[in-house]
Amino acid sequence: MSTRLEYQLEAGQPDQLAARLGEIGHLRACGRQRVERTWFDTFDWRLYRRGQVLEQDTSGPSSAVRWRRLVDGGLEAAFANTVPRFARELRPGPLRERLLALIDARALLPAASVRCEQTTYALENSEQKTVARIRTEVAHTPGGPVHRLAVEPVPGYPEPVARVRDLLEQELSLPPAGEDLFYLAVGATGRQPGDYQSRLQVELDPQMAAGAAARRVLGLLLEKVLANLDGARQDIDIEFLHDLRTAVRRSRSALRQFRGVLHPHLAEHLGEALRWVGTVTTPVRDLDVHQVEFEQVWPSYEPELFAAMRPVGALLVTERERERQKLVRHLGSRRFAEVLDLWRRLLNQADPPASLAPRAGEPIGRLAARRIRKLHRRMRRDGRAIGPETPDEAVHDLRKLGKKLRYTIEMFQSLYPRQMVKPALAGLKQLQDCLGRFNDLTVQQADFRTWAGHFSQQPGTAGTLLAMGQMIERLRHEQRAVRAAFQRHFGDFDRPVVRRRLAALGRPPGNS
Amino acid sequence: MKTLAVYNIKGGVGKTTATVNLAYEASRSGARVLVWDLDPQSAATFYFRVAAHIEGGGKRLVRGKTDLAGQIRGTDFPNLELLPADFSYRHMDRVLGQGDAPRDRLRELLRPLAKRYDCVLFDCPPSISLVSESVFAAADALLVPLIPTTLSLRTLNQLSAFRDERPHLRDLRVLPFLSMVDRRKRLHRDVLERLAARRSDFLHTHIPYASEAEKMGLHRAPIGSYARRSPAAAAFEQLWDEIQQQLYEPAPLPNGSVPEVTTPAGRPCVICACPLAAGPRGLQCPNCGYAEEG
Structure with a gap:
């Protein structure tokens, strides 16, 4: 793959350069234009994290998009269009597939913009074939104008590019461009690329007092909630609400694991308040999951079945809008503001007296190991008790327990060497996927029954009702298969090798 | 990576014109495209202003002795690259015949490029x-x-028969489309009408007979790069859209209201609903590792 060369220029230099480059080959001027350059990424920087950027140059009614790598400027794609809000809005094709694989359901949002004046040239050989593309530009950043020259090699023609490089570097001593314009532009907005990620990354030291560790964990989780609040209210994409809910669930789990560490009354109140947040945000999230299934999974069903289910898809849209309005009211309510106040009060409070929080001073390494050990033990005990005849409720309870164990390990992962944590979580993942799917199938069947009630009141919906019956039958069938697969997944989880990995986390870090 | 071959048993039907213009439209839509000009006449290579030359000739290339990636040339258009023709390709049949498993050879040669390109187009x-x-x-x-002439359409039947007789080509899709359509000719109009009524396997877009296409030799470039608003450029853009839809839209599952107990490849995993793929132990979920023993 070819690597783009980029150099700093001084004002007035481009015109002199054109004459010198003309000595290497025929330099054809392709155009001069003013463009508004905008960089796009998802809120959690999914492109940037893979070393890529999506930049759109708009000039009047026309715009062109380059999807390129930051490391070498190589093009992933170039297309004459505007950046779509969602990858799914693109027509079926390789671009859609590749972008979907990276950003999934996240929206592409403008991260920064600058005005540029650019002149493009094609360096041609004797066949008038382009052998290198050259661009000079002035970008008007908030820090002042930035003059640059970029040389984009054309694969298969290394000699002319080598001569251009010699001219620019040896004879004209042009300095390399330094930081990509993307960093300068984003930095000027007050954000930094990669400044948000969904994953909880909290740095703890094993000797740190549990009280301070609890405040650090809960402080980071509050930041996650606040970071996602506007996006969830404005419904920018479904992941804002999902991340907000995940932070709330993790916080509830953390409050339980930190019992005896925080002020008991405040912690209890916050736990209840967060349960309320979880409850009022559930309907929209459930409908989001259904809509994703409707858009991505249902079209692969038989055409007749999918067609009969279309009214359900329409119902999902109206139901979601109704629930979303309720959600916006909840997130803007006094009650929600009080939850955040309570959360901040808990974080700002010094350790309560030992009579109220006897474990506040305990080293977090010891407490973390004890919690993981107990949860793992319970998980094994409860899982082993589940047989083919055990009621489904026990399976659901085991799912919740598994989630607690995962959240606890993730919350405390910085206490352990990375090579211990990753395999331990991997040993849990497959079982959790199985339990999660089992739960989703239960919820979906219940929802289909609710919607069936809605359609049974309306005339002319017999086809839809029959299709829903088929869907419930499919879901039940799949649920039976998942339930049958449970024993195997639990067996894998309960293997000695996975047990040893999890048991190692149950020993205080540094004592293993 | 999808591999498409622009092919007809008959010559002079617009294969190279279609290859060059579809490749151009594909790259404009955001795909990373490679054209492999297999025709020793090297017309596609000429249109892209590239020298028709492979170091060491076609024989060394086919035998894997020349680095194929090193022979690729960029065209004048971003993300549209070309593996040029060479006059020695006129002996390619013989060279292939001398090696092992000659029918698999081109597929083998392309395998290392699977991550570099979204689409490879053969000009045959x-x-x-x-x-x-x-x-x-x-x-x-x-x-x-x-x-749209009787003789030309007859070649499609010959091609279909050839494919149907070979079980290893069962999954090969044949996407015919009409090219060089001249609506001033009664025969062309009649054929268009008949096809619309009787054949559902044809792509709906047809390429008009156009003077812009003839000018490709003068411009040495795809039509869309010098006559963007011409009907021919619009037709190739539309044709590429249609091809993309055929290749990338999910195909409906077979009929039957209740799914089978085993989960065939492509169907959702029973754990995480990701599509299952063929793996060493049978069907496996690439996400959660769930496996259906084969």
């Missing part, structure tokens, strides 16, 4: 030969340009 020489059989084995679909 006419006639049915070992080269075309090797192309068929490498391709996901054949794009078959046909002039």
